[in-house]
Amino acid sequence: MINFAIIGTGWITESFVESAHASGSWKLVAVYSRKAETAAQFGEKFGVHYVFTSVEDLAQDEGIQAVYIASPNSLHFEQAKFLLSHKRHVIVEKPATSRSKELNELFNLAHENGVFLIEANRHIQEVNFKILQKNLSRLGPIYGASLNYASYSSRYNAVLDGQTPNIFSLAFSGGSLVDLGVYPIAAAVALFGKPVSQTYKPVIIPSGGDAGGIVVLFYEKFAVSCLASKCFTSKxxxxxxxEKGTLAINAVTDIEHVTFLDARTKKSEELGEKKAELNLMEEAAEFARIIENGDKEAAGKLEEMSKIVISITEDLRHQNGLIFDVEKAA
Structure with missing residues (x-):
């Protein structure tokens, strides 16, 4: 059982805690928030009354083995850096950092201190994503792929009203590409590896950030289109x-169906299994396994994927003038 604390008290954190507890491998023991009242209110949902308003105090608590970070993107780096330097395992929501340079520094720090840093790309841990991976060989030569995640965000209403929510703000290292775009991009990297090059055609909002768009990843013999958006929905x-057929999934996350369509016979075959009831339970179980078993090989594969994904999104942002404030200050 891994005793862990959380930083960030939004819906994704609540979902992770529920999934972590359901996996049977984690125990929430502390909650951090800038406001003690907010931390106490969150902790009460899980019977936890140990709260912190200082990351420094949290990092020094010997009873905490790992910390899950789901604060605004721009805060991830400094928080994770402090925790890793105090030999705490860190699970950090994607995007783990604003820049490749920061991510590399954090992984190096984790290695130096004998702990794990894991970016929470939950969808690649799903049973049906792994079934998709396993069956790629049935297709013969790959001709291409279309990976999509477009869901209208309720916070886009504020954008239309002239506001800039954190999730769309360059000051907070936000935007659709690094929030939703990483899902199809990470899926492509998990399936096919690092592309040769990439392009992005974004929808730019008045504040200068991106609200959605189309990414194309170019591989040596094929291309992958990624539709990712927070300003419109696609089903x-x-x-x-x-060459031999098509593998179709209903979505790039929370996959319920994996269907093989035979090119010659035109027949379809369902390959999918029942997905987990809680959509973060599979990643929680796998991350606990890595930490408890000291599985450096599995962690190394996730590390390499995270490095490739951020190199892609960083390049795509820079191609389109999407420069985070932390980059301007550097």
Whole structure:
């Protein structure tokens, strides 16, 4: 059982705690928030009354083995850096950092201190995503793929009213690309590796950030289109196309169906299994396994994927003048 604390008290944190507890491998023991009242209110939901308003105090508590970070993107780096330097395992919501340079520094710090840093790309841990991966060989030569995640955000209403919520703010290292775009991009990297090059055509909002758009990842012999948006919704499935058939999934996250469509016979075969009841339970279980078993090989594969994904999003942002404030200050 891993005793852990959380930084960030939003819905994703609540979902992770519920999933972590359901996995049977984690125990929430402390809650951090800048306001003690906020931390206490969150902790009460899980019977936890140990709260912190200082990351420094949290890091020095020997009873805490790991910390899950889901604060605003721009705060991840400094918080994770402090915790890793105090030999605490860190699970950090994507994007783990604003820049590749920061991510590399954190992984180096984790290695130096003998702890794990893991970016929470939950969808690649899903049972049906792994079934998709396993069956790629059935397609023969790959001809291309379409991976989609477009969901209208309630906070986009504020953008239309002239405001700039944190999730869309360059000051907080936000934007659709690094919030939702990383789902299809990470899926592509997990399936096919690092692309040769990439392009992005974004929808730019008045504050200068991006609200959505189309990414194309170019591989040596095929391309992958990624539709990712917080300013419109798409119900299009995601598919991988090959010489011998097509593998189709209903979505790039929370996958319920994996269907193989035979190119010659035109017949379809359902390959998917029942997905987990809690959508973060599979990642919580896997991250606990890595930490408890000291599985450096599995952690190394996740590290490499995280480095590739941020190198892609960093390049795409810079191609389109999407410069975070932390980059301007550097």
């Amino acid at each position: 299009a499935p995601s598919e991988v196309f090959g």
